[in-house]
Amino acid sequence: MHKISDFRSDTVTRPTEQMRKAMAEAIVGDDVLGDDPTVQELESMSSDLMHKEAALYVPSGTMGNSIAVNVWTRELDEVIVEAKAHIYNMESTSITFISRVNPRPLPSNRGAMDPSEVERNIKKPSVHLPRTSLICVENSHNGWGGAVVPMENLKAIREVADRHDVKIHYDGARVFNASQATGIPVDEYAVIGDSIMFCLSKGLSAPVGSILIGPQIFIDQARRVRKALGGGMRQVGILAAAGIVALNEMVSRLGEDHKRAKRLAMEIHDLPGINLNPAHVETDIIIFGFDHPELSTDEFIIKLKERDVLALATTAKDIRFVTHKDVDDEDVERTIAVIREILL
Ligand SMILES: *Cc1c(COP(=O)(O)O)cnc(C)c1O
Numbered sequence: 171m172h173k174i175s176d177f178r179s180d181t182v183t184r185p186t187e188q189m190r191k192a193m194a195e196a197i198v199g200d201d202v203l204g205d206d207p208t209v210q211e212l213e214s215m216s217s218d219l220m221h222k223e224a225a226l227y228v229p230s231g232t233m234g235n236s237i238a239v240n241v242w243t244r245e246l247d248e249v250i251v252e253a254k255a256h257i258y259n260m261e262s263t264s265i266t267f268i269s270r271v272n273p274r275p276l277p278s279n280r281g282a283m284d285p286s287e288v289e290r291n292i293k294k295p296s297v298h299l300p301r302t303s304l305i306c307v308e309n310s311h312n313g314w315g316g317a318v319v320p321m322e323n324l325k326a327i328r329e330v331a332d333r334h335d336v337k338i339h340y341d342g343a344r345v346f347n348a349s350q351a352t353g354i355p356v357d358e359y360a361v362i363g364d365s366i367m368f369c370l371s372k373g374l375s376a377p378v379g380s381i382l383i384g385p386q387i388f389i390d391q392a393r394r395v396r397k398a399l400g401g402g403m404r405q406v407g408i409l410a411a412a413g414i415v416a417l418n419e420m421v422s423r424l425g426e427d428h429k430r431a432k433r434l435a436m437e438i439h440d441l442p443g444i445n446l447n448p449a450h451v452e453t454d455i456i457i458f459g460f461d462h463p464e465l466s467t468d469e470f471i472i473k474l475k476e477r478d479v480l481a482l483a484t485t486a487k488d489i490r491f492v493t494h495k496d497v498d499d500e501d502v503e504r505t506i507a508v509i510r511e512i513l514l
Contacts, residue, residue, distance in 0.1 A: 175501035180494035183375035189412035196411035208407030220360035224389035234367035234382040248300035254313030281311030285326035308341040316455030340366040374416035
C-alpha cells in the first residue's frame with residue numbers, strides 16, 4: 171500500500187529523528203528572561219549565516235514579517251509590496267491590522283518589480299501623502315510558484331531604496347531554496363534587506379519557527395514587539411533545537427525537492443486542463459492554471475484526494491503542488507500516474 175502523498179505545502183514536513191532527539195536533549199532556560207542557551211545558539215548561528223548583527227527566534231514567518239514592518243515604519247506610512255507577495259496577500263492583513271500602514275502593491279515580472287516603477291512610487295514628503303518608509307521583497311516567491319527573483323533586480327531595488335533612504339525587508343521564507351537554485355550564498359541575498367526573515371518550518375522541516383535578522387538596534391526593538399504580540403516563549407529551546415538541526419542538516423537537500431518539482435511539472439504540463447510552463451518551476455513550488463472542460467478545480471482536487479494525493483487550490487483557477495522531504499520519488503511517480511488517469 172502506498173502512503174498519502176501530501177503536496178499541499180512544504181509546511182507539512184515532519185521533524186526528523188535527529189530533530190526529535192535534539193529536542194529531547196535540549197538544554198533550556200526562560201527565553202523571555204534571556205537565558206535559554208539553545209535559542210541563543212540558534213539566533214547567533216542565524217545572524218552569522220546572514221552576516222548581520224543579531225537575530226530573533228519567532229513563532230512564525232508571519233510574526234517575523236509583522237514585526238519587521240512594525241519596527242521599520244510608523245503610522246501614516248506606506249509600504250511598497252509586490253502584488254502577489256505573501257506579506258500582502260497571505261497574512262490576514264497583518265501590516266494594516268498591526269502597524270496601521272498602507273500597502274502599495276506593484277505589479278511584477280514573476281516577482282521582480284520594475285526598479286523604476288518602485289522609484290516612481292516612493293512618495294515625496296507631503297501633508298497629503300503617506301510617507302514611503304519600507305519596500306518588501308520576497309525570494310523565492312511563493313505566489314509566483316517559487317520563482318527566483320534575479321539578483322540584478324534585487325540589487326537595482328536596493329539602489330533605489332538607498333537613494334531615497336527607504337528600508338528594505340526581505341521576506342526570505344524560502345531564501346535557502348533560492349540559494350540552492352542559483353548557487354548564490356544566502357548572505358548575498360541578505361545584503362539586499364536591512365532585515366531578512368526565513369522559515370525553519372517549511373522545506374527545512376523543523377516543527378515550528380522562523381528567524382528575523384537585522385542590525386542589533388532593530389532586533390532590540392523587534393524583541394519588544396514580539397513580546398507585545400504575545401510571541402515571547404519560555405523554554406523554547408525545545409523547539410530551537412530542531413531549528414539548529416534544520417540549519418545544519420536540511421539546507422543542502424533542498425535541491426532534491428527542486429528536482430522532483432521539475433520532474434512532476436515536465437510530466438503533467440501538457441495534459442488537458444493544465445496550463446503550466448515547466449521552465450517556470452525553479453524551486454519546490456508548482457502553481458498551474460486549471461481549466462478543464464469537465465472538471466472544476468475543486469472536483470479535480472477531490473479526485474486527487476480519493477487517490478491519496480493532496481494538493482491545494484490557491485484560487486478558483488489555480489492549483490499548487492509543493493515538493494518537500496516527505497514526498498519521495500515514488501510519491502512523484504505515483505502522482506504523475508494518478509493525474510494522467512484523471513485527466514486523460
Ligand atoms: C510561509 C510564508 C510566510 C509565513 O510563514 P508562516 O510561518 O506560515 O507564518 C511568509 N512569507 C512567505 C513567502 C511564506 O511562504
